[in-house]
Amino acid sequence: MEADVVVIGAGPAGLQAGIHAARKKAVTVVIGRTAGSAAYGVKLENYFGVAGPAAGTALLTTGVQQAESFGCTVVTANVTAAVKAAGRFQITAENGKEYTAKAVVLATGISRIKLGVPGEKEFLGKGVSYCAACDCNFYKGKTVVVYGGQSEAAASAELMTKYAAKVYWVAPAFEVDQTMVAKADRADAERIAASVTAIKGEKKVTAVVLADGRELPADGIFIELGGRSSADLAMDLGLMPEIDNTVRIDRRGSTVVPGLFAAGDITGRPWQVAKAVGEGAVAGTAAADYAKKAE
Ligand SMILES: Cc1cc2nc3c(=O)[nH]c(=O)nc-3n(C[C@H](O)[C@H](O)[C@H](O)COP(=O)(O)OP(=O)(O)OC[C@H]3O[C@@H](n4cnc5c(N)ncnc54)[C@H](O)[C@@H]3O)c2cc1C
Numbered sequence: 001m002e003a004d005v006v007v008i009g010a011g012p013a014g015l016q017a018g019i020h021a022a023r024k025k026a027v028t029v030v031i032g033r034t035a036g037s038a039a040y041g042v043k044l045e046n047y048f049g050v051a052g053p054a055a056g057t058a059l060l061t062t063g064v065q066q067a068e069s070f071g072c073t074v075v076t077a078n079v080t081a082a083v084k085a086a087g088r089f090q091i092t093a094e095n096g097k098e099y100t101a102k103a104v105v106l107a108t109g110i111s112r113i114k115l116g117v118p119g120e121k122e123f124l125g126k127g128v129s130y131c132a133a134c135d136c137n138f139y140k141g142k143t144v145v146v147y148g149g150q151s152e153a154a155a156s157a158e159l160m161t162k163y164a165a166k167v168y169w170v171a172p173a174f175e176v177d178q179t180m181v182a183k184a185d186r187a188d189a190e191r192i193a194a195s196v197t198a199i200k201g202e203k204k205v206t207a208v209v210l211a212d213g214r215e216l217p218a219d220g221i222f223i224e225l226g227g228r229s230s231a232d233l234a235m236d237l238g239l240m241p242e243i244d245n246t247v248r249i250d251r252r253g254s255t256v257v258p259g260l261f262a263a264g265d266i267t268g269r270p271w272q273v274a275k276a277v278g279e280g281a282v283a284g285t286a287a288a289d290y291a292k293k294a295e
Contacts, residue, residue, distance in 0.1 A: 001073075002100050003029045004291035006091050007284070008079050008233060009107030011037035012273045013264025015063035015074075016280030017105040017287065022072035024288035029101075030067060031075045031093055034060040038109055038265065039273055041125070045137055047273050056273075082233050084257065087294070089237070102291035103259045105283045106234060106247065107276075110227035110265040115147065119199030120223070127205025127220040132156035133270065136163045139220050145208045146189070147196055148224035149173050152269075154180040156224045161187040168192055168216050170208070196221070231266060244268070253283030259294065261287045 005021040007014045010032030018030040034040060037060055044059070045052030064074050081092040082104070091099040112130040114120060120128055129135040132146065136159055144164045146157040149171030157169035158180075167189040174181055174191065185191065198209040199221055207215045231241040238257045241247055246268040253261040263279035265271045 001029065001097070003027045003073075004101065005029070005103045005105065005284070005287045006031065006089065006099050006101035007105040007107060007287075008032060008082065008091070009109060009264070010034050010060070010064070010074065010076075011107060011109050011264060011276065012039055012059070012063065013109070013266075013276035013280035013283075014105065014107035015060070015067050016277040017107055017261075017263055017284030018067040018072040018074070019063070019070055020281045020284030021105070021288040022067060022070040024285060024292075026288035026291050028072045028284075028288075029075060029099055030072055031077055031079050031091065031099070032108075033076055033078065034064060036078075036109075038112075038271070042134070044134070044273060046134070059273075079233060082236050084237055084260070087259075089259065102294040103261065103287035104237065105253070105280075105287050106237070106255075106260065106262040106266060107264045107280060107283075108230035108233065108266055110271060111230060112223070112227045113225040115196060115223045115225065117196055117198050119201065119205070123199055123201050123205045126203065127201060127218075128199060129220060129222050130224070131271065132159050132222045132224065133272070135220075135222075136160060139164045141165050142219035143217060144168070145170055145196070145216055145218045145221040146224055147171065147221060148226075149175045150224075150226065151176050151180055152226055153224035154184050156222050157184045157189040158187045160222065161189050166190070168208075168218070170194055170196060170210070170216075192216075227265070227271065234262075249279070249283070251282070252286040253279055254286060259287075259290055261290075
């Protein structure tokens with residue numbers, strides 16, 4: 001199929017990019033799985049105009065319907081190959097279908113780094129979280145563990161002291177700027193140098209087990225080990241990701257590769273729906289404009 005714009009990724013950024021490109025009358029295809037979005041199955045409380053907790057899955061379903069209502073084709077598949085040749089992008093989906101496009105929006109998100117201990121998967125959403133900024137409000141007056149030794153964990157430990165009654169900041173080593181450590185200390189987060197070996201609970205998390213055998217009673221654990229962007233396709237498209245694996249964009253969502261735009265978590269923090277849809281709108285519009293000029 002020949003498109004003006006192909007969007008890779010069907011999360012908030014990709015779907016919003018599809019909506020904006022299609023409304024500019026660009027022939028637009030979004031390729032991705034909503035079930036692969038970080039927002040799938042998540043309860044959102046901090047998205048403008050939507051009273052929370054709101055189901056991320058429902059937002060994604062509505063997003064697909066909106067995109068289709070404006071003429072966008074939404075294909076439920078992964079992209080397995082993407083190249084740029086002779087001024088056109090060639091995209092191959094896992095179902096074998098091929099698409100050519102004048103412009104591409106890369107919106108493939110990130111995957112959070114997992115701790116890999118018993119209980120982590122089982123209690124996801126029942127006390128295990130990867131985002132303090134997203135879920136802080138659910139832990140008002142409770143006891144939480146923040147796990148991770150770098151700056152995102154330090155910031156989360158400090159943030160959680162404003163919500164939880166007790167915060168343990170646990171890490172094998174605190175490899176973060178001392179001013180951030182001091183800030184978390186001042187905010188009364190109790191620092192413990194240890195690894196976590198298990199997360200325990202019944203219906204929800206009740207305790208976090210440390211390598212020395214200690215059990216910290218806790219209602220939740222925030223695993224703040226950062227994320228890896230899904231930027232593999234960027235390199236195939238001629239774009240070298242940054243050292244932290246994010247993709248750099250300008251104010252129009254453009255990358256350094258002409259016709260290649262990016263939006264959402266893949267461009268860096270904050271990993272939030274509001275940023276993803278904002279960048280998606282900008283990139284979708286710019287991609288449609290680019291495609292028109294490339295005719
Ligand atoms: C547990 C949790 C709780 C959260 N809570 C909140 C919250 O309360 N508030 C908030 O604002 N944010 C929250 N977030 C963050 C929010 O979900 C993300 O910021 C947002 O989903 C990012 O949108 P995105 O479109 O950039 O990426 P994603 O939503 O991750 O979408 C990426 C898309 O790319 C697709 N994809 C990846 N590789 C390929 C490929 N090769 N081919 C085709 N498609 C591909 C995926 O399948 C998916 O469709 C939370 C995240 C998590 C994990």
